[in-house]
Amino acid sequence: MIIGITGTDGAGKGTVVEYLKESGFRHYSSREFIVAEIERQGLIVTRNQMRLTANELRKQHGNEFVVQQAYEKAQAEGVTNAVIESVRALAEAKYLKAQGGVLLAVDAEQKLRYQRVQERRSVSDQVTFVDFCEHEALEKNDPDPHGMQKAAVIEMADYTIDNSGSLAELEDQVDTFLQSLGVST
Numbered sequence: 001m002i003i004g005i006t007g008t009d010g011a012g013k014g015t016v017v018e019y020l021k022e023s024g025f026r027h028y029s030s031r032e033f034i035v036a037e038i039e040r041q042g043l044i045v046t047r048n049q050m051r052l053t054a055n056e057l058r059k060q061h062g063n064e065f066v067v068q069q070a071y072e073k074a075q076a077e078g079v080t081n082a083v084i085e086s087v088r089a090l091a092e093a094k095y096l097k098a099q100g101g102v103l104l105a106v107d108a109e110q111k112l113r114y115q116r117v118q119e120r121r122s123v124s125d126q127v128t129f130v131d132f133c134e135h136e137a138l139e140k141n142d143p144d145p146h147g148m149q150k151a152a153v154i155e156m157a158d159y160t161i162d163n164s165g166s167l168a169e170l171e172d173q174v175d176t177f178l179q180s181l182g183v184s185t
Contacts, residue, residue: 001080001181002071004087004096006153007106009136010113010120012163012170016106017085019174023183025083028070030054047127047135051148054088058146063091071099088139088148093156104177105157108164110136 003020005013017027034054038045043053057065067087074082084101087093093103108116114132127135140151154160159180161173178184 001082001183002074002096002099002101003083004067004093004101004103005083005085005106006087006093006103006150006157008108008110008113008150008154009132009139010116011106011108012116012161013085013106015163015167015170016104016161016174017083019171020083023081023178025081026074026077026079028074028082028084030066030070030084030086030088033066033069051135051139051142054148055142055144055146058089058091063089063146064095067092067096071096071101087153088150089146090149090152090156093153097156102159102181103153103157105154105160106163107154107160108162112164 003025005016007013017025021027031050034050034057035045037057038049038053041053043049054066062068066089067084070082070084074084084096087096087103096103110133111129114129117127117132139148142148159177161170161177163170163173
């Protein structure tokens with residue numbers, strides 16, 4: 001089973017991935033793939049550079065490219081239960097579903113998500129709330145034809161989790177999602 005994870009920044013996609021890994025899923029990270037490309041080019045890793053690099057990869061190789069790379073790697077490794085984090089473009093979501101994958105969206109209230117990204121303090125998270133909101137607006141519907149359309153991708157999700165509560169509540173929702181797919185937890 002291939003599960004694609006989409007959602008808003010700070011919603012808990014990584015926490016869901018960690019829980020799925022405990023259930024036997026192998027993780028493939030779009031972020032790691034993009035960061036590796038940025039570093040290969042000798043550029044500085046920032047949220048904006050991640051967006052620009054992903055857009056350029058999609059422009060050069062097709063809008064499904066980032067997720068396609070993760071899927072093909074899982075196939076080459078013989079992995080049957082994989083989770084691909086993070087599906088950000090419509091073509092990526094369509095590709096995932098065409099391969100029989102399932103799309104899971106994770107969301108939470110915006111101020112709570114901002115607080116979470118400030119706590120994790122990754123290089124790309126060091127932004128003001130205004131910057132966070134501006135990045136989010138752009139990523140929801142990037143005017144670049146090779147850009148992110150997170151809002152439309154989230155709408156395509158087969159299942160959506162609201163992670164505004166506790167970790168136990170999140171895990172219960174993931175269990176319910178897995179059970180809906182016939183996966184025992």
